Amino acid sequence: MTPTLSRRPETAHALERRRRAIHGWLLLTPALAMLATFAFYPSVATVWTSLFSRGTRRNPSEFVGLENYARLFDDPTFREVAVNNILYAAVTIPISIVLALVMALWANSKIPARSFLRTAYFTPTVLPMIAAANLWLFFYTPGFGVLDQIGALFGAPSVNWLGQPETALWAVCAVTIWKEAGFFMIFYLAALQTIPEDLREAAEIEGASRWTYTRRVVLPLLAPTTLFVLVNAMINSVKLIDHLFILTKGGPSDSSKLILYYIWESAFAFFDAPSAAAMTVLVLIVLGAVAALQFRLLDRRTHYR
Amino acid sequence: MTALLRHAEAALALLVALVWISPLVFAAWAAFHAPTDAINFNLSAPWTLENFRTAWEGAPWLRYFLNTFLLVTSVLAGQFFLCTLAGYAFAQIEVPFKDTLFVLVLLQLFILPEVLIVENYAVASRLGLLDSILGIGAPYMASAFGIFLMRQAFKQVPKELDEAARVEGCGTLGVLWRVYVPAARPTYLAYVLVSISTHWNNFLWPLIVTNSDTTRPLTVGLSIFAAPENGVDISVISAATIMVIAPLLVLFLVFQRRFVQAFLRAGIK
Structure with a gap:
């Protein structure tokens, strides 16, 4: 894209749109960063933690797959x-x-x-x-x-x-x-x-x-x-x-x-963080199901929003 | 017959109302009476302020009040900043992937900070936020609920106002500050009341993050003060409890209509 082209009205329009999109992203960034730190990252980390054993001084924590969940159900x-x-x-x-x-x-x-x-x-x-x-x-x-x-x-x-x-x-x-x-x-x-x-x-x-x-x-x-x-x-x-x-x-x-x-x-x-994490994951699954239920039912009655 | 039925219904409604406020009424009454009188329901017993004196001396309440006040105001300031900016972008600006992002934000309505305590503790620890007021408030600042409310409020602002302000030479932030924020004032008020009562009352996360009197909010202080191990009698516990809830209760009774409308506005949309 050369400078002379930007004089043309539709390109100026595209530039304006891009400028606004950048503004939009800048406005969203602080909130998204906080959400990522205190909601999205911890959710993922919870799943991760739930797959490892509880580390002690002698036995460092290691990957155990679904063992924490099995232990929980027992x-x-x-x-x-x-x-x-x-x-x-x-x-x-x-x-x-x-x-x-x-x-x-x-x-x-x-x-x-x-x-x-x-x-x-x-x-x-x-x-x-x-x-x-x-x-x-x-x-x-x-x-x-x-x-x-x-x-x-x-x-x-x-x-x-x-x-x-x-x-x-x-x-x-x-x-x-x-x-x-x-x-x-x-x-x-x-x-x-x-x-x-x-x-x-x-x-x-x-x-x-x-x-x-x-x-x-x-x-x-x-x-x-x-x-x-x-x-x-x-x-x-x-x-x-x-x-x-x-x-x-x-x-x-x-x-x-x-x-x-x-x-x-x-x-x-x-x-016992791994055990707590495994329980948290189970709770998140249940809450996720509730969320899905609500979004589906709300979609059906769009006038409500 | 119908008249009789209607009277019975009114009586039942009143009875339920009395049952509903009875725990508060009993505690308020007990707080002003000696423990032996409170236990025996001695209605003619003399009134006393002794319980309040004992309760007040039993814990650093002034500090707890200050901590709760700082907590509530810092959460409000954070929420005002983050939710205003994000709500505005979601309502009025065309951003790629906006809908996907908005669904992600709404998910936080279900991924509650309360549930993520294990990993949030690790995050707070890594950020050096343990045992600080900011650490108690930070997970609640980018409130999905607040973003959602502000988006709804900003969407109702007429486009003409926006365009007029731009013609006058306002930039994106100028328009937000001069046009949208003033127009959404009722929504802000509603959200402020809901947020204050939520964070004044919050307990689990503050309990986990704090470990000293210099940061503990009222709820955590009260739970420690009233713990059975401390052997405090029921009149003193009542006095402490009344003390803790009094400011919020007075606020509620004075602004009752506003409060109810705030919860309505916050919930209904």
């Missing part, structure tokens, strides 16, 4: 933790979504004191999980905890909610549901407020009951919101583990241990 603790996490997801996701929907319907209806309701439901969302766990200790402590005192009024025996394997995981689930429901309510509330009032009036003229109106009109219109909330709830069922540090530390005998907590423990308490 590890009874890992199996228990995986089952715990599946139960945790299976309990907290549907209950908090249904509660969120009911709360939103209440906060959006003509109930007295509904602004108080909205504030009360939403408050747990702004509290740190660590602080929330401290608040809940008050409820669960055997003997003088609130639950025990209420139980005592009805002659129920004292229950050590956090201290016995049968109840510890459920006690942890309750805190998660309490924390999440109000957060998800907000998204439903927003969606409810976009439903035109005419629809309700039309349904009333047709003689439809409130229940029929909710089920046949409102719920289908809330489907995109439910998808969004569902994906968030799935991510949270991996992510929300802070309260374990205060309430149970995964115990008693691993009965309330969740996978991210076990990853933390393996890496930073047992110093």
Whole structure:
């Protein structure tokens, strides 16, 4: 390309386009560099680490292929933790979504004191999980905890909610549901407020009951919101583990241990990075599947974006 | 019959609301009472500030507050810079492979920094960021969520404004600063509120990266202070907990409407 040619309009245009593309790249570089450092590189490095043995002073770490994964599947603790996490997801996701929907319907209806309701439901969302766990200790402590005192009024025996394997995981689930429901309510509330009032009036003229109106009109219109909330709830069922540090530390005998907590423990308490990395890879695969699900479903309803 | 049903429903809604705030209410009440009274639910017991005094002297809270404040502001500054630039490029500039890059960015919504703790620790260690405020904040600065939000906001700015500014002689950055940033102000406000509450409350990564009181944020400080091994009684734990959540709670109650709208705006698009 010679200088004289650049005088021609289409070439000037091409130059301008190239200049803008370079600007674009310059604008993207800082963010991409940070993402590469703290998301992409660590993801790849995790896979890499998971394929090597744990190095000690005598035995330097060496390539072992999928051995860490095999060891993981033989590890009874890992199996228990995986089952715990599946139960945790299976309990907290549907209950908090249904509660969120009911709360939103209440906060959006003509109930007295509904602004108080909205504030009360939403408050747990702004509290740190660590602080929330401290608040809940008050409820669960055997003997003088609130639950025990209420139980005592009805002659129920004292229950050590956090201290016995049968109840510890459920006690942890309750805190998660309490924390999440109000957060998800907000998204439903927003969606409810976009439903035109005419629809309700039309349904009333047709003689439809409130229940029929909710089920046949409102719920289908809330489907995109439910998808969004569902994906968030799935991510949270991996992510929300802070309260374990205060309430149970995964115990008693691993009965309330969740996978991210076990990853933390393996890496930073047992110093077994390869095992923690192998678990992380499994979690990333699950999260990747969730991502693929969301992208596919969203593609189908492009109007949503 | 329907009227009765409606009253029952309202009562149920109110009951759930009371259950929802009861942990907070109990802790707030216990924080102002002697531990023996709190345990026995002695409602007529005298009020006291003793628990706050004990809690305050039990840990370097002022330092923790300062650390959390520095953490939240540095994360915000980083996010503002990175997400504004990247969001603008994704929204308005034709860059080769833009769509592929954008999908890569969105992947970070699922590859959470929380999950990558093992390797992020190694990265932070190699960069010399261990036990520093910057080390706590760095993995969150190039937020995919922030980039996504800013892209959406910038896409809604009319092209005519952009062209008018260019005719006036603004360069790419000038247009961004004079036209796009002011136009996206509501989105920035929403994102700021969401970001503050997220990082004020974050725990796992700060726990891993910090190992001294000079860098620990409030959440980590609180977890150490309230650890059962320390044998602190429940009234003092309540006082410390109330102390930690008070600023954010006050912020929330004052800006309630804004807060709710912020989460809406942040989530819905």
